[in-house]
Amino acid sequence: MLSEIPVWRIKYMPKTLDEVCGRDQIKERLKKAIHQRNFPHLLFVGENSIGKTTIANLFSKEFLGSLYDTNSKLVYSKVPLTEEETKQARSEAYVSQTKLGSLAGRSITTPAFIRVKIKPFVQLKVLGNAPFKILIVKNFDSLGFNQQAFRRLMEKYGTNCRMILITTKISRIIDPIMSRCQIFLISPAEFGSFRDLIERIAQKESLKIEQGVIEILYKISEGKISRAIDLLQLCSIGGEIVTSEMLYENSFNAKHDMVRALILMCFKGNFTKARELSRKIQTRYKFSSQELFQIMLIEMKKLPLSKYSRSKIINYIADADFRAIDGRDTDIQISNLIAKICSFSEVL
Amino acid sequence: MVKLTIKPNDKMPWVEKYRPKSVNDMALPSARVGRQKVNIAEELRKFIVEFFIERIKINEKNKAIRIYNRTHEEKEQKEELKLAPEKAAVLLEGPPGVGKTTIAYALANDLNMEVIETNASDTRTKASLESKLSETTKSKGIMDFIVESKKKLILIDEVDGIYGVTDRGAVPTILKLIENTQFPIIMCSNEYKQSLQSLYTKIKKFEIESLTNDEMLKIAKKIVSKEKITGLSVSDLNLIIDKNHGDLRGVINDLQGISQGSFDKDNKDLILNLNRDNTEEIFSLVRDLFQKVNTLKEARALTNKSDVDYNFLYKWINENLTSFIRLNREIVNAYENLSLADEIFGRIKKNQYWSLLPYFYDLFAGGVVLSRKNRPPDESYHRIVFPRYTSSGFFSLNANEKSIVDKIQKKYVVSDIEAVQDFIPFLRSLCSSSRKLLGNVSDWFELDAKEKKLLKQE
DSSP: OOSSOSOHHHHTOOSSGGGSOSOHHHHHHHHHHHHHTOOOOEEEEOOTTSSHHHHHHHHHHHHHGGGHHHHEEEEESSSOOOHHHHHHHHHTOEEOSSOOGGGTTOEEOOOHHIIIIIHHHHHSOOOTTOSOEEEEEESGGGGGGGHHHHHHHHHHTTTTEEEEEEESOGGGSOHHHHHHSEEEEOOOOOHHHHHHHHHHHHHHTTOEEOTTHHHHHHHHTTTOHHHHHHHHHHHHHHOSEEOHHHHHHHOOOHHHHHHHHHHHHHHHTOHHHHHHHHHHHHHHHOOOHHHHHHHHHHHHHHSOOOHHHHHHHHHHHHHHHHHHHHOSOHHHHHHHHHHHHHHHHHHO | OOOOOOOTTTTSOHHHHTOOSSGGGSOOOOEEETTEEEOHHHHHHHHHHHHHHHHHHHHHHHHHHHHHHHHTTTSOOOOOOOOOHHHHEEEEEOOTTSSHHHHHHHHHHHTTEEEEEEOTTSOOOHHHHIIIIIHHHHSOOGGGGTSOOOEEEEEEOOGGGOOTTTTTTHHHHHHHHHHHOSSOEEEEESSOOGGGHHHHTTSEEEEEOOOOHHHHHHHHHHHHHHHTOOSOOHHHHHHHHHHHTTOHHHHHHHHHHHHHSOSSSOHHHHHHHSOOOHHHHHHHHHHHHHHTOOSHHHHHHHHHHSOOOHHHHHHHHHHHHHHHOOOHHHHHHHHHHHHHHHHHHHHHHHHOOGGGHHHHHIIIIIIHHTTOSOOOSSOOOOOOOOOOOOOOSSOOOOHHHHHHHHHHHHHSOOOHHHIIIIIHHHHHHHHHHOHHHHHHHHHHTTOOHHHHHHHHOO
16 A cells, blocks of 8 residues: 555645634534533534535534544435335335224335434444444435424433534524424634634645636635645645736636536537537536536626627526426436437527 | 047147158258357257266166165265266257257157147246156156156246246256256257356257258148149248248248138239248338328328337437438438327426327328438338437446446546546547556556547547
8 A cells, every 4th residue: 555645625624623724613613512421413514615514523523522433424405315225124024013094004114215324223222431422424404204203313312412503504494393403504624724724734735826816726626625635635736836827727616517518519509429428428428407507507697798689598407407307307307408409509 | 429539630729730750761960069060950869869878877886885875874974966967868959840849858758758838828936847857857757656657748838938036036046957867858949048148058069050052942842732832923022931030830830821811913913922030020110100101191091000119119210310311401200209199208208298198109200201302202222320429318338438437446536437537538638648647647547458449549
């Protein structure tokens, strides 16, 4: 094994809560909780990839100390269950013996996700002399209806296990969950600490950064540190001095670029090629149709188009998105959108 | 007393009537074990003969062991010997109608054996299989003490028809049967099935290939002359044989079907109407939809007539639409209808609005096909392709992606989705710029060559 970690993003991951870039207020509050050996259920809200999970992980690591491995668990709620897990969930369904009438003899199931991933962990007693276990649930908003099941879980097993729920959109969290949690709004790192971090990395990697470039880096990466470090590493391959031109050159977003290429292909009016490309995007990035349409909308707004055609295309995207909600074959809905833009480009 | 006579040749299906009684009368299909060609009849005969020799040897040894065990009860017991599974059973795998069942029956007839058969028409749960087979395999029948009965051959037909739910426990029972059987077992199956993997690994498998057209023609001619059918020329016979792709049973059934019908119509039409091939049907259906249909009524009639599942059909239309409809403004109309049909179908399934089904039918067939304003009168031949891209709508990874994501997750906390959408693309762009980094990265994540390739591709 190599001693040097080749990916900077991993190499410069904070090891303790103190090392986390910026956000002193939140760190202070969390440290107080560690000091008091107690905290309520937490809800972390903030944009994607600004370090919510990292903070949650480090916090529980420091809270539990050496018992971290046995008493904490990280769950991704967006990742669907594997076949084995669904099988397990099904096998554990039990037949009700108390229900009457048409409900008699029905098998009772709680949602498979909660049955397989949450309950076994929550129900198990604390190991060692830790005050309670910690469960971290990522992408909590994507649970949708299953959030309801957490209401009772949080009350019933609250003394045994505290939860840290992580979400990007607070509007999609149901009220009863919010009332059970202490809410942490996590913002991107402040520029001051961001600059310190980047300068430290540059020093360690013997990189020279031109003046004013860090400001641009902060702007491009929108304060998301992992993205900024990625960008820095890409620049470092080109040479030892990082200039603003290099930053712009490397600052691409692969998936967004591909989607933009798709829109441009549509404007050329070649339907078959555009469809090929859309299928390639879907197989590579595994977008759901909703995600793809969203990125299309963002990229479309960046293109130089007239007011009329812009509103027209937004109309098309909205229509396709709307149909895909009930539709069964996403490929047909995406093809529909592509066909519409293709033929619209001929009219222009 | 009235003597009952059964006239076998009257009402029997021809397939039964012309089923050969002996291996020598058969059109033997060619067979392979692995890559090697073998004579299937010889091999099977050898298998049966050897089975009984081995069985008797083992039975005698077991007798001795049993006596030993009884006399030395306090000491360590010896285990009874078992026959190796590949000597107890064989599997014949091949397409339908080439004579797998027939060869077993013919052999049994030649060797003066009795056939005990179970097939897909029986429910083959553990209990029912045991009651039918285990008794006959383990012990001798009551009559055996009085008269020496025939030897038996166990034929488990249509093994691939064993279904998980209705035939629960069938495979373990068969495996147990193979261990303890007193009679040779022949199994027949049409295709490879994952759930029967544990069977396949234990026993010898003969892959039987379809019959050649010449062989089938010979038999067809024989039947035609025996049944005194007139009006079928050799080219008609060839047409029938071609259509059946090496399925002799299909040929014989077709012959019977034709001879029983009237000969008023053109023979060719009659033959073509006797179609068993489903994929062929879907191909021609899609072609007809795009190339022959002129009105909504015709489209509806065509989709109603075929028994292709509409669940599939509209995906086929989605895939093949662009090879028939070329102009963008026509594609738009077609997709407008197809996507609406898809949405309607989704709502039907979700909320059980079955009253919407007529719209679905008209939109996905007629609506799509007729969105072309002018159809060239004589269109060339188009290749119809399978729906290549099927999106389940759920996030899922293929085996390669799964393994790389797993390895990354060992070193770096990241979810599957983030890994695929953000982290791997970044690694890809990082590695594309320098080979050394590619080496470092793949070393650090301990990737193998296949996964390394995944990082290299653009």
